[in-house]
Amino acid sequence: MTKIAVFGMGLMGLPMTQKLAEANISVMGFNRSAQKLEPLKAQNVPVTTDVKEALDFADCLILMLSDFPAIQEVILSCDSSFAQKTVIQMGTIAPDESRQLCSEIKARGGDYLEAPVLGSIPQVKQGELLLMVGATPQQFEQWQPLFKNYSPEPSLIGEVGQAAALKLALNQMIAGLTSTFALSLSFLEQQGVSVDIFMDILRDSALYAPTFDKKLTRMCDRTYENPNFPTKHLLKDINLFLDATQGKNTNNVTLQAIQTVVQRAIAKGYQDGDYSALIEGIKD
Incomplete structure (x- = not known):
């Protein structure tokens, strides 16, 4: 079973993590401040404030961090390898930022795609987000089961940067x-x-x-x-x-x-x- 770590427990990251937990997917929530992890702890969902622990846990990392500088600070400032891991960027960042992130993840041995979403908390809970994917067709097919937790019809937009x-x-x-x-x-x-x-x-x-x-x-x-x-x-x-x-x-x-x-x-x-x-x- 694929293990997922969701990075960022903001307004969208928290319900997106809860959505996976409700689907009996093995998921861990990461946040830099422990306070935002309390709702997950109350639901017995594994949580951490330690980047290495989240990386060790997960095969797939979903990024819902606030912006690209936060991604750099949390994900790229450490020297960890991303070998045999997939990073899915689901927040809103610039196209060039997504392309840069793709290059850096691949340089560390990982796989990368983007899947930003349009919608808010009610759409997360109902699984009715509009989900746009920047990836190869093979990546899109591989991660369809995950995306279906959030959207009835995920859309493949094109290569990395185009969905962003x-x-x-x-x-x-x-x-x-x-x-x-x-x-x-x-x-x-x-x-x-x-x-x-x-x-x-x-x-x-x-x-x-x-x-x-x-x-x-x-x-x-x-x-x-x-x-x-x-x-x-x-x-x-x-x-x-x-x-x-x-x-x-x-x-x-x-x-x-x-x-x-x-x-x-x-x-x-x-x-x-x-x-x-x-x-x-x-x-x-």
């Missing part, structure tokens, strides 16, 4: 859709126009996206607690997209403006709130 690029493209759309919706709501509030009427018309139009209704109550009530995706993570992904398009003959000025809005919301103290808090960056 697709994930960033989708995440910048999260920023774009949410910011334009927040701008319209703020404008209508100032003009005294009924939000209910606005939503009735919007829902019947080609402009509508389901995320608008998901964020409506939070934005109107200014309630951002218990996020599935915090504002600081949205800013991280915006920054990754801007960096990835730098010098690539892509005019990213619109996203630069959204970046400023999100930065303003974070400056007001909403970094850990739901990303709908970016509406706070629109108001003076």
Whole structure:
């Protein structure tokens, strides 16, 4: 039986580990701080704060760490070999970062593929994430049984780096859709126009996206607690997209403006709130 170690017990890493444990897959949770491992300990899932222990345990490493610097610190700073191990990067990092990670893992004798996901905690629990794989066809087939725990139809996008690029493209759309919706709501509030009427018309139009209704109550009530995706993570992904398009003959000025809005919301103290808090960056 393949043994899995999940690295990073953040908002997604924890339920993704629990999902494997519920499927009776041999899994260990790793996190640098012990506190985030407590829910797994309570469920009798093996846990560790020691990288070597996790590496010794696992045949396959799933990376759900916060960003590429965290991956470098946790995985690449040690001198351990990855011989006969597979590393699956499932967080959101830049395409070039994923390619660099692939090279370094292979140089240490390991195998590497990327499988970023779109969705949040409810989709993890229901096994309904959108899962995008950057790998060879052989790797994709080999790890299909694992991926099926998270997604009914994992998609092979192409080689390493291409799934990472697709994930960033989708995440910048999260920023774009949410910011334009927040701008319209703020404008209508100032003009005294009924939000209910606005939503009735919007829902019947080609402009509508389901995320608008998901964020409506939070934005109107200014309630951002218990996020599935915090504002600081949205800013991280915006920054990754801007960096990835730098010098690539892509005019990213619109996203630069959204970046400023999100930065303003974070400056007001909403970094850990739901990303709908970016509406706070629109108001003076």
